[in-house]
Amino acid sequence: MVQLNIAEGETIIHVAGLKNSFGDQLVHDNLDLDVKRGEILGVVGGSGTGKSVLMRSIIGLQLPDQGEIEVFGEPMIGREEYEAKQVRKRWGVLFQGGALFSTLTVAENVQVPIREYYPQIDAVLLDEIAAYKVAMTGLAPDAGPKYPSELSGGMRKRAGLARALALDPQLLFLDEPTAGLDPIGAAAFDELILSLRRTLGLTVFLITHDLDTLYAVCDRVAVLADHTVIAVGTIPELLALDHPWIQEYFNGPRGRVAAGAAKLKTGEAGK
Amino acid sequence: MNAPADFEFDEGTLRFTGELTLARIGDLSQRLAALSDAPQTVDLGKIERIDTVGAWLIHRIVRDHDAKVVGVDEDVAHLLEQLGQADKPLKIRPDATPPFIRVLREIGDGTIAAASSLYGLLGFFGATLIGLWGLITHPRRFRFNAIARQFEVVGVKALGIVGLMSFLIGIVIAQQGAVQLRQFGAEVFAINLIGRITLRELGVLMTAIMVAGRSGSAFAAQLGSMKLAEEIDAMRTIGVSPMEALILPRVISTIILMPLLGFYASVIAIIGGGIFCWIDLSIPPITFIQRLQEVVPLTDLWVGLLKGPVFGLIVAISGCYQGMQVEGNAEEVGLRTTASVVQAIFLVIVLDAVFAVFFSSIGWI
Incomplete structure (x- = not known):
């Protein structure tokens, strides 16, 4: 894995050596990922690369074959139900639907x-x-x-x-929050996430396919491919890498449009 | 660290300490409500942490007493401001209607729903007949494969459970009949009971109920989920008629299979009753069969066989109709499936009563 940018601050989610498989089908192999306090980490990857499975492993809905998962510094695998509950109430989850x-x-x-x-x-x-x-x-x-x-x-x-935020969580998991929304609704949702992060000091683990969301809200982006996280970093840093999938993802026709829109917006904000 | 939220109140100043968070808030809300004087100043300088719940309580004091907040940094001020913007009255539950009105409304809604459902079923029956006529005039559109598939699902796979059910019913009828008739020394009449009631009534009736539960519900659930997944719309767009591809194969196969299954059920029930008579009443099978031939008129068989296709039609149509009515969400599939079974069984029993009157008035007693 290419660790491009060592984010400052405390590690909120620590995943190391994660392995997940369904029958013969290997989903994750030796996957490492760290999420730092206060950041919005976007998780991208092609369909079937196990983005949702990664989230489900971290929040304890899917027992991995191997590996360790720590959230808020607490190991999450094989915990007593009561202890796991104490950690669980510090996070909120927004499922796809x-x-x-x-x-x-x-x-x-x-x-x-x-x-x-x-x-x-x-x-x-x-x-x-x-x-x-x-x-x-x-x-x-x-x-x-x-x-x-x-x-x-x-x-x-x-x-x-609103339900995910009910317990004033420090950590928020969002699974494709803008999928299926119209562009206005999706943009409003991006704004909402940013505003909530500012207000509540949230750390956000965000799975998305939406390039506009990636540009608009994510501090860093983790790219899932080949059963593991191939790179983590800001979008410019990822673009500097010479990985074909990353290049295709961000430099494809849609990626360029989203990048253009993001530039335009920061330009306006600068004036 | 981690001190519970608390406050002191002196000379118009509320001084909060500890963690103003959901976990540590305790009964702070009630204690604040019980304050004797209105605070003019809220001092947050000594708190350890604050979340939206704590900020909400502060916001409430500020709002209700027009108090001033001191000792906050930029983040907390921002949080308080955001909560001020989020302070909008909100209803938690829909308005409750008085029980009397609600009961009346539910009765009314129920009546209308039942009537419109029967009306819709009648319309669907008409559409099915038109579809059938289309098949008769264009026999090449007949879908043998789909019908054969439904034969397997509705008929062959039901043999086990229908057989077991009928066998047990046969035994129960024989046993109950024998107990009652023994009081008159007329146990042998149990054979009349078994032979006539199974061929004429129970064989086909119980089978219809079983098929309604097994296949009618499956029709509703299958068509309902296809409707949800827009499969049926896709079929129409491509030019395949859902009536011909989905509904008619199910209706035709159920119409054909119901009398067969009913007959099979009657035979198994008679076998069950016969075995009971053999073991408990010591009537040998040969005598049992001879006696059956003497006491069961052939018309009983015809009564059972004639009712079969009608029951099959009702079960299939009500399953398909309810399935095609599914709209919106997955919950609807469950509701419609239940409705199809209830409707089918209800109509089957009503029609069975009509048939009983009809056959006895034409002399097939």
Whole structure:
């Protein structure tokens, strides 16, 4: 692996020698990855390179064949359920489709993790917390009492994000947060992630296919290919590498358009 | 480190200490609400950490008492400002309607749903007939492979479970009949009971219920998930008629198979009853068969066989109809599958009663 940029600060996620396979199919082999405090790390890779499997391994939904995983300095593999729970409540996860509980309203969905971990919080405060969390993710107030089936895809993702943020996590996992959103919704979601990072001091592990999102929000990008992380670094640093997949990914027609748009935006901000 | 959130209150100044976080907040919210005087100043200079929940509580004090916040750095000020922007009233649950109104509304909705479902089923039946007529006039569009496949799924694979069910039902009828008739010393009449009730009623009725649960539900679930995946729209776009490719093979095969399965079920039930009679009542099989021939009129067989195709039609149509009604989300597939089974069994039993009246009035008693 090419470690281009040793990010400053404490390591929040440490993955070393990870191996995952399904039957004969090898997904990860000897994969190493470190995520530093306060950064937004984008994870990219072709379809089937195991981006989601990597996320699922880190959050403990997939038991790897080999390797070690540490989150907040705590080893996560083979932990007692109670100890794992203590670590788990320090992170939030947004699944691809939002994964909202369909029998609960949006606001009740946001309350579920709080009720589970902090039952002592009184009902009034609980409702207020749900209200400001929903508002922080940019949902209209009338979305609170709606059921997930009444929401559009973009609203469902925002609601999912509100639930992921329920416990004020230090670490946020986002699985393709802008997939399936229209460009306006996707841009708004990028803004939202940046604003939340500023407000809450989040570290973000972001899986995405969206080049605009990569340029707009990610501090560093990890590239998954050949069963492992082939490079980690800022986009200019990755571009300096002579790896065919990386070149094709960022210098393909779509990559160039996204890069152009990102330049334009920073130019405007500079004026 | 990690001191729970706490505060002191003197001369209009609230001085917070410890961690103002969700985990350490404890009953701070209630204690703040119980304050006697309105604070004018909030001092956050001595807190260890703050998250959005802590910031929310501070925001609430500032908002309600118009207090001033001191001792905050840039980050906390930003957080407080963001929370101020997020302070919008939000309903947690939809408005609850009074129970009386809700019950009335549910009865009304249920009635309309039942009526419109029957109406839709009738329309679907019509569409199926038109589709059938299209097949008869253009026999080359007949899909033998699809029908053969459904024969296997609906018929051959059901033989085991239908057989087992019928065998046990035969034994139960024989046993219950024998217990009651023994009181009159007329145990031998148990054979009449077994022969007539299985051929005429239970064989085909129980089979229809089993097929509704096994295949009708499968039809609804298959077509429903195909509908969700837009497979059916794709078929229409390509020019394949879903009626001919999906629905008619299922309907035709179920119509043909139901009387066969019903007959098979009756035979197995009679075997079950016969074995019981042999073991428990000491009636040898030969006598059992002779007695069956004497007491069971041929019309009983016709009654069972004639009902079969009708029941098959109902089960298949209601499964396919409910499947084609799926829209929106995966939850709908489950609801429609349940609805198809309930509808099919209900209609089968209603029609069975109609048939009973009909056959006895034409003299097939």
